[in-house]
Amino acid sequence: MSLLKTEVAGIYFENPLILASGILDENGYTMKKILQEGAAGVVTKSIGTVERTGYRPPIVAEVTGGLLNAVGLPNPGIDSFGEEIKVALEAGKPVIGSIFGGGVQEFVDLAIKMEGYGANAIELNLSCPHVKGVGSEVGSDPALVTDIVTEIKKRVKIPVFAKLSPNVTDMLEIAIAAEAADALVMINTVRGLAIDVYARKPVLSNTYGGLSGKAIKNIGLRYVYEVKMETGKEIIGVGGIENAEDAIEYIMAGSSAVQLGTVLYKKGRQAFAEISSGITQFMKSEGFGSIKEMVGAALP
Amino acid sequence: MIHSTITGIERVSPTTVSIRFPWEAAVLPGQFIMVWIPGLGEIPISLSHIGDIKGITIKSFGPTSEALTKMKEGDRIFFRGPYGRPFTQVKGKILVVGGGSGMAGLLPLINSDTVGVVSARTKDELLFVDRFLEGNVIKVTDDGSAGIKGIAVDGLKGLDLQKFTKMYICGPELMLRSVYRYIREIDVDAEFSLERLMKCGIGVCDSCSIDGYQLCRDGPTFSKKQISGMHEFGAFKLTESGKRIALPK
Numbered sequence: 001m002s003l004l005k006t007e008v009a010g011i012y013f014e015n016p017l018i019l020a021s022g023i024l025d026e027n028g029y030t031m032k033k034i035l036q037e038g039a040a041g042v043v044t045k046s047i048g049t050v051e052r053t054g055y056r057p058p059i060v061a062e063v064t065g066g067l068l069n070a071v072g073l074p075n076p077g078i079d080s081f082g083e084e085i086k087v088a089l090e091a092g093k094p095v096i097g098s099i100f101g102g103g104v105q106e107f108v109d110l111a112i113k114m115e116g117y118g119a120n121a122i123e124l125n126l127s128c129p130h131v132k133g134v135g136s137e138v139g140s141d142p143a144l145v146t147d148i149v150t151e152i153k154k155r156v157k158i159p160v161f162a163k164l165s166p167n168v169t170d171m172l173e174i175a176i177a178a179e180a181a182d183a184l185v186m187i188n189t190v191r192g193l194a195i196d197v198y199a200r201k202p203v204l205s206n207t208y209g210g211l212s213g214k215a216i217k218n219i220g221l222r223y224v225y226e227v228k229m230e231t232g233k234e235i236i237g238v239g240g241i242e243n244a245e246d247a248i249e250y251i252m253a254g255s256s257a258v259q260l261g262t263v264l265y266k267k268g269r270q271a272f273a274e275i276s277s278g279i280t281q282f283m284k285s286e287g288f289g290s291i292k293e294m295v296g297a298a299l300p
Numbered sequence: 301m302i303h304s305t306i307t308g309i310e311r312v313s314p315t316t317v318s319i320r321f322p323w324e325a326a327v328l329p330g331q332f333i334m335v336w337i338p339g340l341g342e343i344p345i346s347l348s349h350i351g352d353i354k355g356i357t358i359k360s361f362g363p364t365s366e367a368l369t370k371m372k373e374g375d376r377i378f379f380r381g382p383y384g385r386p387f388t389q390v391k392g393k394i395l396v397v398g399g400g401s402g403m404a405g406l407l408p409l410i411n412s413d414t415v416g417v418v419s420a421r422t423k424d425e426l427l428f429v430d431r432f433l434e435g436n437v438i439k440v441t442d443d444g445s446a447g448i449k450g451i452a453v454d455g456l457k458g459l460d461l462q463k464f465t466k467m468y469i470c471g472p473e474l475m476l477r478s479v480y481r482y483i484r485e486i487d488v489d490a491e492f493s494l495e496r497l498m499k500c501g502i503g504v505c506d507s508c509s510i511d512g513y514q515l516c517r518d519g520p521t522f523s524k525k526q527i528s529g530m531h532e533f534g535a536f537k538l539t540e541s542g543k544r545i546a547l548p549k
Contacts, residue, residue: 024514026506026542029532033512045506045542053540057334057342060500062380071505076543083544198303199338199378265504268517 003283004276006040006291008234008256009159009182011094011120013040015276016251016291020238020261021046021098021123021163022071024269028087035091038272042088043259044081046098046125047114048134049106051077061194061203066213066240067262068194070130070206073100078113085117096161100125100134107148108155115156122158124148124181126174127165127188130206136165136188142177149180159183161236166219167191175227183234184227185259187220213262214240221253228254229299242266244278251291252298301336301378307353309373314424316359316401317369321377323354328386329408330493330521334501336378337367344498344516346405346470347382357404357427383501387491387521392465397479399452399471403427405493406470415464417455419475422446453478461488469493473547477534480527490524494533497540507538 004015019042024030031042054074061068075081078099088095097114099122101107111122126139126148138144145162152160162178163185164171175184189210194203202208220239228235237255241247242263250258263271288294308320327350335356336342341364349355360366371377387409396406397417407428410416416437420426423445429437439447440455448454452475461467461483469479470493483490496508496515503517511530513519527533536544 023504024506027509027538029512030506030509051541051543057499058336074541076541080543196301201338203301265502268503
């Protein structure tokens with residue numbers, strides 16, 4: 001296993017595969033099981049200040065190349081989430097607390113509480129594409145992104161990751177605005193739509209959703225590569241990783257670790273063990289001695 | 301989404317209907333589909349009929365199921381699936397234990413030799429008792445309007461459970477819990493079909509999870525042994541928002 005170890009912002013991961021936010025991360029027991037079955041870390045569902053039920057189903061549509069989802073940020077509210085973190089931490093691996101808010105103070109309060117629950121890092125959801133007033137609406141304003149990241153960095157000791165949206169004119173501009181973050185997580189889902197022609201209606205109850213899966217892999221790769229080249233920041237790559245080769249592509253584009261999400265719909269929780277073993281095999285046959293050696297290997 | 305046209309509506313109780321529609325898919329007992337009413341909502345429903353003309357059996361409990369109970373022959377029905385791990389089928393004598401609408405998911409298992417314990421709040425809500433041979437069914441009602449007055453587990457007390465090759469139980473979680481506790485120490489194989497709030501149906505949203513297992517993908521059927529190791533079974537559930545709440549003791 002030591003061949004696969006990696007580090008992001010000083011946090012040790014036994015392999016480069018982390019569970020992405022929004023997938024199987026609402027219940028502490030699920031996160032714990034995923035960690036025990038091979039994930040090196042998990043990111044929780046995004047948690048806000050108050051309880052939200054999320055959208056009415058359909059919240060997900062199976063589409064060409066992946067999934068379209070608009071779950072609507074359901075969460076019990078930060079004050080009711082400590083128990084889930086506690087259970088997840090029993091696996092003895094990093095748990096990253098994802099938070100969303102509408103402004104600086106809200107983000108700061110959430111981050112402080114997440115740190116108090118024992119989360120090993122904070123992931124700022126600056127990119128949810130389907131809820132008004134939060135997520136990408138916040139994350140597309142560079143000045144606001146700078147304020148949120150800078151303030152949180154002053155108030156918590158654990159590393160802060162900024163998860164960025166591709167639904168902006170210039171992702172690089174936002175990445176630069178998030179300069180104070182310890183690492184960038186990119187990319188979140190791409191805003192999309194699916195229509196059932198026989199029903200003559202959009203499938204999702206929210207109409208619009210976020211596209212994830214294979215269909216967005218090459219978009220994610222491009223952004224990771226470009227931002228790594230321009231900023232040199234530590235990056236956690238995410239978007240459409242379904243096998244070892246996809247993960248290695250993201251690593252060679254400049255990611256120190258990657259996140260898996262939609263692949264769990266295809267392969268189930270065993271995706272982690274399967275992709276880990278594929279990466280090991282590749283490293284052995286291609287003569288790589290560490291993940292670090294592969295990070296950014298494709299950059300000029 | 302898949303769509304089909306409804307070819308028949310069968311009323312199975314004053315509050316419950318079976319909706320029948322052609323769909324050429326291989327479906328096994330215990331599996332479910334996500335049924336969509338455009339513009340209204342999407343809910344998981346077990347298949348009660350798994351031949352070429354499939355069927356779902358539903359009672360109104362929310363806006364989507366309410367709309368389904370009002371559908372007519374010739375209407376279009378939208379759904380996706382089939383999803384979920386089916387019941388493990390065995391040769392030999394089986395016992396099915398159904399609580400309320402839970403009988404719908406057990407219907408495909410019933411043959412001429414099957415014994416059933418059918419429970420409901422009241423006589424009118426006992427489902428599919430006519431599918432068992434005379435003498436093979438024990439009725440249980442909360443109000444005593446038919447059969448034994450009590451809950452499902454009271455219907456088990458007069459049976460020698462060890463003579464069954466397998467038991468299959470489907471119904472609300474508190475009913476499953478009482479049956480589980482009753483048979484825990486008895487040497488009989490059993491499978492439970494669990495019910496939790498389900499949103500995605502495909503193993504990604506975590507809404508229906510129990511002890512790390514996704515009901516929609518690893519279940520909804522779980523063996524007695526699997527249930528025995530679960531902390532959350534009969535004890536906790538997550539609400540629509542993901543808030544953890546304790547179930548009544």
